Amino acid sequence: MQLTGLHVYPVKSMYRLSPDSARVEPWGLAGDRRWMLADATGRFVSQRENPALGQVRTELTPAGTLVLTAPGGSRVEIPAPSVAAGDQLADVEVWGTRFLAAEAEKEAQLWIAEQLGDYRLVHLDDPRARPVDPDFSSPGDTVSMADGFPLLLTTTASLAELNALIAEAEPEGHETLPMERFRPSVVVSGGEPWAEDGWRRIRIGDLTFRVVKPCGRCVVTTTDQESGERRGPEPLRTLARHHRLLKKAAFGQNLIPERPAGVEGDVLGTLRLGDEVEVLEDGMRWPSDRLV
Secondary structure (H helix, E strand, C coil), X not given: CEEEEECECCECCCCCECCCEEEEECCEECCCCCEEEECCCCEEECCCCCHHHHHCEEEECCCCCEEEECCCCCEEEECCCCCCCCCCEEEEEECCEEEEEEECCHHHHHHHHHHCCXXXXXXXXXXXXXXXXXXXXXXXXXXXXCCCCCEEEEEHHHHHHHHHHHHHHCCCCCCCCCHHHHCCCXXXXXXXXXXXXXXXXXXXXXXXXXXXXXXXXXXXXXXXXCCCCECCCCCHHHHHHHCEECCEEEEEEEEEECCCCCCCCCCCEEEECCCEEEEEEEXXXXXXXXXX
């Protein structure tokens, strides 16, 4: 098996970057979801509520500046705020976990309000501030502002099987779903459909990862990531019929990186397209409640 896709989402729920290589940090790929939008209560905002977020293009400069470009061409450059610089902190929340994040400068907030709505743009200055769900992690594991885990893995074999199931149910007029609908961090080619459901520990290139939990899917998967349009019930309908894990329509598996022996600091290593993928520990552990 081989690594054939790498995706970084600088701002939670905005458009992706797809580099040829990416550094891996304990809390995810470098630069991944260290920014997000929050509403007046501090709760995160995503494409679930506002599909237009996915149409904002993102860029990260070598200096760490975030560049956002709206569909109409309006562009803003935003330096990363920080506690050390004395920037204002906001109490924010992702799926029930509250933590502090630094607010972006006023010019950025005005741009966000004009383009997207009454939201605050915040930056996770300290990626150690948000722990991973203790039911699926080890003490000290942390995550950025991703939904729950440092990385999400999907496979091309499972996507091909899912599209075949959709086509079987809708012989005419069905849409072939692209992998971008599922917003993965890493995409693996080769192997059998749904094999990832049984993986416990894998190696990608020189790095190892714990496979900790299936990814329950939501309405974002029905959203065209290029146009921002909701496209109907798929893939949720077919996943609910054929691939339910932990009582949810599931696609993909969440990963937590392991620290290599002798490696100190925030950079654990680098993933590159073409890296070999090897299953180190296997064994089905997620009972299926799919319909038949």
